[in-house]
Amino acid sequence: MRKNEKMSEAIPHMVFLLCGLAVVVFVLCISVYLIISGIPAIRTIGLVPFLSGTVWRSTAAEPSFGILPFILTSMYGTAGAVLIGAPVGLLTALYLSKAASAGTARMMKTAVRLLSGIPSVVYGLVGMIVLVPFIQSAFHLASGATLLAAIVVLAVMILPSIVSVSVSALEAVPKEYEEGSMALGATPYEIYLKISVPAARSGIAASIVLGVGRAVGEAMAIIMVSGNVANMPELLKSVRFMTTAIAxxxxxxxxxxxxRNxxxxxxxxxxLFIMLLNAVPNAIMRKGDTKSR
Structure with missing residues (x-):
């Protein structure tokens, strides 16, 4: 009987272990493949000219492979999307988890889930039909396919990740924290912003990291609204991201x-950029947790 119980416990344990190892193996395989495929071109072009060059003419008679415009565009686009999307997503999560009625919260959570399920190409199509002409007419431009359009589309696309994970983190905050603050005379908004948010900071940080990952890795929607021109990044200028350059x-x-190399x-x-963006917030959060202890 005990042997059967041990076997029934060991089998799920082995399944979970194998699944975890498979994830690690996939990441290692992707890392090794990218390193093997990416190093030859960097050796030929040179690391500094490749990273700091401002001209990309891959099909010219005398080709030039400078990706600084792509790197800066990806950084600016991601930063702009987070600056817009993170506050909106956090405030939405606070409302859904703390202030909204049950019916309203249920309806809005369903809308957020639907928003996360919309394909990237649909975001790009809507942006191309609605947002790009609006920017063109509003700023009197020859084309509205600009960095600004890409930032707005990315901000909308990262909202579901930020809202969903932040709601889960805020709902997991122990009720005793909020009830104790209320007993001391704190207003609801003081409780939400000074008690609930700090207590859920790990989950909120994770939601922002997920949003940043989607913003950095997006290609299809961005290629439709950014103009896909290898310019140095300006808000009202057509640009090209690293992902759209590859695509x-x-x-x-x-x-x-x-x-190709x-x-x-x-x-x-x-x-490497995405790994850095994931590692830095995690390191900051661990440092903050260590200090709080």
């Missing part, structure tokens, strides 16, 4: 060519 040229880049190098830089 727009990989289909016709010859296998084994310097152009350079696109893999962009993928390697993007991968």
């Amino acid at each position: 727009s040229e990989m289909s016709y880049a010859a296998v084994g060519s310097l152009q 350079a696109l893999f190098s962009i993928g390697l830089v993007l991968f």
Whole structure:
């Protein structure tokens, strides 16, 4: 009987262990593949010219492979999307978890889930039909496909991740914290902002990291609203992100060519960029938790 119980406990344990190991193996395989595929172009072009060059002409007679405009555009676009999306998402999560009635919260949570399920191409299509012409007419531009349009689309796209995870984190805050603050005379808004949010900061930080990951890795919607031109980033100018550079040229880049290898190098830089964006907030949160103890 005890052997059967041990076996019934060991089998799920092994299944969970194998699933966890599979995830680690997938990440390692992707990392190794990107390194092997991306290093040759960096060796040929040179690390400094590749990262700091401002001109990208991959198909010219004398090609140039500078990706600084792509890096800066991805940074500015992601930062702009987070500056817009994070406050809106956090305030929405506070309302849904603390202030909204049960019926309203249920309806809005359903809307957030539907928003997260919309394909990227639909966001891009709506942005191209509605947002791009609006920016063009509002700022009297030749084309409304700009960095501003990309930032707005990305801000909308990261909202579901921020709202969903933040709601879960805020709902997990022990009621005793809020009830004790209320007994001391704190107003509801003071409780929400000074008690609930700090107590749920780990979950809120995780939601923002998820949003940043989606913003950095998005390609299809951005390629439809950003203009996809390799310019240095300006708010009202057509730009190209690292992801859209890969998506727009990989289909016709010859296998084994310097152009194709350079696109893999962009993928390697993007991968390292995303890893850095995930590592920095986690390190800051761990440091904050250590100090609070």
